[in-house]
Amino acid sequence: MRAGTLVRLALAGTRTDHLRTTLTAASSALAALALLAAATVLAIKGGADVIGPDGSYSRTAGAERYSSPYLHEAGLRPGVAAVFVVLSLLVLVLAGQCIRLGAPARDRRLAAIRLAGATPRQAVLIASAETVTAAVLGSVAGLGVYLLLRVLLDRRTKEGLLLLPTDLLPPALTIIGLLLVVPVLAGLAGAFLLRRVVISPLGVTRRTRSRGPLPWPGALIAIGFVLFQVPGWVGLGIGGNGWAAMLAVGGVVCVLGVVLGTGWITYTTGRLLRRFGARPAMLLAGKRLIADPWSGSRTLAALLASVVVGAAALGVRAGFVAQFDAYETMDGVSAGADEGFYLGGVDLFLIAVAIGVVISTAGTLVALTEGIVARRRSYAALTAVGVPTATLAEAVLWQVLSPLVPALLVALATGVGAGQIYNMSDQAATVPVGALGLLGGGTLLMMLLAAGIGLLVLRSSTDLEELRAG
């Protein structure tokens, strides 16, 4: 198959397909923008601590032209870059969720192409090519926006300091590499989502596991906690590469534990609803949750990752507060500027988490809407036999919220636990219950909003005409 044919087949589609392509491209543009921002921060030179032969302390030059204190110190810039990388990953998850949008129509098209003689590999290639093409276009658009923002945001303070590092570019090879990373990751995500999909000439089916998920991901959370302790046990210097790597791996393992564990939570919630549910909506929701327990992991992955990271940041913040309180009690002097610097840094990080929650909720909304649209015939059939739309709406809400609440609690506990372990302070920090409640409650509220918007498509999906549609 020639490249032109591949692109033509990949981009052939209905309005929903074009919406999916547009959303994928937009997500890729945002991801590329965030990655370029991270690379720009890492391209800043100077600000490293140097101790002279006489024991005098100084900093290497180069970063003092920026107004933000978080760009001055070489040790802090990887943290700032990490925030952008995390944001880009969340946006990429959103792109992954966009891939499922309009899946039934695409599945029919792929089956028809298989019937015309496409091999299974060609069918997967066509499905992935759409995502990769959209991601390439998005990446290039992201570069365009980045270059435009460099000009628009090139501002200085009264002292002549730059507000942002708009005066430098990452190395050309880094830019090219980052622009390629986004389509490659999007393509891999697409192939990953298709791994259980069998595209045959007679239709598209999904291989399902007959066995329900097990609670083993809980062990991953424990392993993550252990990894957080390792730097202390083996004496890795705070701020060093080994220390940062261990914390990053520990964090990823904890997040994986929470996300994969949501499969078991979803399955168990479904079984409980089936067993103890007194209302038809609960029984319907329970059946759906048991039938596809990994839907929770898929749709809530980015949201739960944001909550884990946010709760960890709150745990770290509580540690800083305890430390500064201890200094004040000991010396009777306020930490002042230091306190503002460190707590301000964490607060900035929490703002990034809030943005992450919003992005993740958008992804969840896409997934929820797609799920309703994909099952519109089932909903129409239920309506045809007399199930009220209100019952179906209630079932959708149960389906979304019943696994979300326990998963949120696990995410909050994991995050704050990791944050407490990370604390370099030897002071016992109190658990920031109020802030955690705000994070959990805010996330829940966002999800309620997303579910509410998702329910708007339920009415059209229960139209009896759906049963007549070919």
Next chain:
Amino acid sequence: MTALISGTALHHAYGPTPALRGVDIEIGAGEVVAVTGPSGCGKSTLLHCLAGILKVDAGEVRYRDQDIALWSEAARSRLRRTDFGMLFQFGQLVPELTAGENVALPLLLGGAPRKQARATAASWLERFGVAELADKLPGTLSGGQQQRVAVARAMVTEPQVLFADEPTGALDALAGERVLTAIVGVARERGMAVVLVTHDSQIAAYADREVALRDGVVDASGLGLRMSA
């Protein structure tokens, strides 16, 4: 007549439900064979097994003396693109591609240049009297027009065997007759074998021979649709 394609002791089940229970069938080059029988007797399953769409649970599907049941999914897909043509009750055209693109699709998937594929597709569309519809989307065509485009697509690679599963099932009598006449005409002209699945005795009458199925086995009574009609 030497068999071009044959099935021996074919078994296939959907979960616990058997669909084929030891079917033997032989089709020679240029022969038009109707597979008939009541609904649920295994006609479509037999066609899908012979065409390599479904894998048999047991038995042999031999095409040009090779057991294609042992081939990989990809190899069977390539065979369907080069040597077999497929036609279903509903054209199964790709709704987002124009009629011309649909007909050219098997050639394009095989790596043919776009211009050449479009030209070949256009000649086949003309052959079936739908050349003027080349730029139309399938959704804008009538059932009969869609089916003629589907026939053109099935023929575009000049297959050795055409598998047609109830090809006129969704058409009115006149449109159905036009489609069948076209299929059989091309088959006779090019020496192409046709396996025609139908439950309609009038359609079975277009075939040289009839194989009747009942409950997943060949009906040994020999009382096919033509006999009973």
